[in-house]
Amino acid sequence: MVRSPKEAPLRVLIAKPGLDGHDRGAKVVARALRDAGFEVIYAGLRQTPEEIVRAALEEDVDLIGLSILSGAHMALFPRVLQLLKREKAADIPVFAGGIIPDEDARRLKKAGIRAIFGPGTSLQEIVTTAQRLARHAA
Amino acid sequence: MTRAPRLPPAARAILGGDRRALARVISQVEDRDPAAVAVSRALYPRTGKVPVIGITGPLGVGKSSLINLLVGRLRELDLTVGIVAVDPTSPYSGGSVLGDRIRFERRSDDAGVFFRSMASRGEVGGLAAATREVCRLLEAGGFNVILLETVGSGQVDLAVRDVATTSVVVLVPHLGDEVQTLKAGLFEIADVFCVNKSDLPGADHARRDLVELAGLGSGRAGWTPRVVLTSTTQPSGIAELWEAIEAHERFLDSSGGRSAEERRRLTAEIVELARERVGRQFAERLEREPELRRLLEEVVARRVDPRTAADRLVPGPAR
Numbered sequence: 001m002v003r004s005p006k007e008a009p010l011r012v013l014i015a016k017p018g019l020d021g022h023d024r025g026a027k028v029v030a031r032a033l034r035d036a037g038f039e040v041i042y043a044g045l046r047q048t049p050e051e052i053v054r055a056a057l058e059e060d061v062d063l064i065g066l067s068i069l070s071g072a073h074m075a076l077f078p079r080v081l082q083l084l085k086r087e088k089a090a091d092i093p094v095f096a097g098g099i100i101p102d103e104d105a106r107r108l109k110k111a112g113i114r115a116i117f118g119p120g121t122s123l124q125e126i127v128t129t130a131q132r133l134a135r136h137a138a
Numbered sequence: 139m140t141r142a143p144r145l146p147p148a149a150r151a152i153l154g155g156d157r158r159a160l161a162r163v164i165s166q167v168e169d170r171d172p173a174a175v176a177v178s179r180a181l182y183p184r185t186g187k188v189p190v191i192g193i194t195g196p197l198g199v200g201k202s203s204l205i206n207l208l209v210g211r212l213r214e215l216d217l218t219v220g221i222v223a224v225d226p227t228s229p230y231s232g233g234s235v236l237g238d239r240i241r242f243e244r245r246s247d248d249a250g251v252f253f254r255s256m257a258s259r260g261e262v263g264g265l266a267a268a269t270r271e272v273c274r275l276l277e278a279g280g281f282n283v284i285l286l287e288t289v290g291s292g293q294v295d296l297a298v299r300d301v302a303t304t305s306v307v308v309l310v311p312h313l314g315d316e317v318q319t320l321k322a323g324l325f326e327i328a329d330v331f332c333v334n335k336s337d338l339p340g341a342d343h344a345r346r347d348l349v350e351l352a353g354l355g356s357g358r359a360g361w362t363p364r365v366v367l368t369s370t371t372q373p374s375g376i377a378e379l380w381e382a383i384e385a386h387e388r389f390l391d392s393s394g395g396r397s398a399e400e401r402r403r404l405t406a407e408i409v410e411l412a413r414e415r416v417g418r419q420f421a422e423r424l425e426r427e428p429e430l431r432r433l434l435e436e437v438v439a440r441r442v443d444p445r446t447a448a449d450r451l452v453p454g455p456a457r
Contacts, residue, residue: 008169034233050246
């Protein structure tokens with residue numbers, strides 16, 4: 001059953017994997033997505049990939065957004081994708097934001113992260129991409 | 139002998155412990171997706187046996203942290219727990235930020251817990267009915283206890299008493315005098331009062347006030363609300379909180395109040411669902427039927443008053 005975006009809000013999980021303790025960026029994005037009509041499940045800081053995938057399944061989200069500043073993205077993001085696959089939930093698109101060098105970004109996209117936003121990306125661009133990814137998945 | 143009707147696949151999956159199927163059907167219930175109707179219908183006869191504990195109270199009193207510890211306690215007792223946390227939807231964008239998971243710390247491989255965030259989705263109505271359906275789905279998924287977290291004091295228009303078998307009202311010291319509690323309408327619904335953040339000064343005073351108020355009787359036959367002090371920063375009182383909840387659940391059984399309460403809740407649910415449907419039908423008719431559109435124009439032009447128009451829609455004795 002296709003969800004009409006007008007009747008049924010899209011659901012997105014916003015989480016910060018790993019150990020960095022700064023989530024202002026993630027909160028700003030959560031707020032922007034809420035204002036665009038998303039139901040944002042905000043999982044907060046210091047989430048393990050296992051916790052993130054579990055939350056995504058329980059909350060039946062249409063999209064997962066990961067935020068990271070610590071530099072551990074090459075370990076944590078592929079792990080999230082791998083766990084989603086194991087749970088037969090690879091249909092849930094994952095996007096990411098944070099401090100991610102271009103070369104890493106290219107490799108992560110190849111691995112299956114659908115969009116990566118660096119510092120200075122406009123909220124409008126993030127929202128538009130999130131809508132496109134989530135609607136396609138829903 | 140009649141054969142038991144075949145269960146829809148999603149219902150069978152939920153009964154078999156498939157968490158993703160459970161999550162999907164919960165979404166369908168939230169989305170008012172007709173696909174959920176058959177599943178809910180098939181599972182209904184198997185439900186109504188587990189306690190549904192409503193945890194409500196004003197913003198910032200520590201409901202989420204309290205639930206986190208309560209779940210830990212229930213797991214110690216080897217009980218499985220389904221949690222539904224309802225947060226308000228923004229009336230402006232229709233979106234929401236559901237943040238109750240932040241306080242929730244569970245081993246990610248613990249299959250005995252299922253946490254679901256739910257947005258109130260504005261004034262569409264039917265929130266209590268949808269919440270009850272979600273609680274029943276969790277029960278069908280095999281959870282022994284359902285915890286329902288809601289923001290009290292009218293910010294989310296969910297009558298927790300229409301869903302929960304035991305209602306816990308969470309307060310903190312110095313939230314205001316007991317008149318505030320009375321005003322917020324929280325007093326009538328409490329089976330258990332929980333004074334959280336009891337490490338703060340004033341906790342004993344708050345307890346005394348509440349015990350005194352509880353002693354006045356809340357109109358709930360035979361039950362005097364318990365008052366429990368808890369703290370989540372230096373965890374204390376959590377076992378006592380669960381004991382107080384259990385005491386109320388036992389009271390429901392020994393007093394015969396359980397079936398009467400369930401009857402009252404189901405009545406409310408039927409009425410809510412019927413009201414939602416009838417309201418939608420009338421709204422559609424006012425848009426569609428030429429005669430009723432003319433009637434609406436008459437009301438807009440101030441020649442007919444709204445009550446008279448409603449009488450034309452639903453003939454019956456004027457009140």
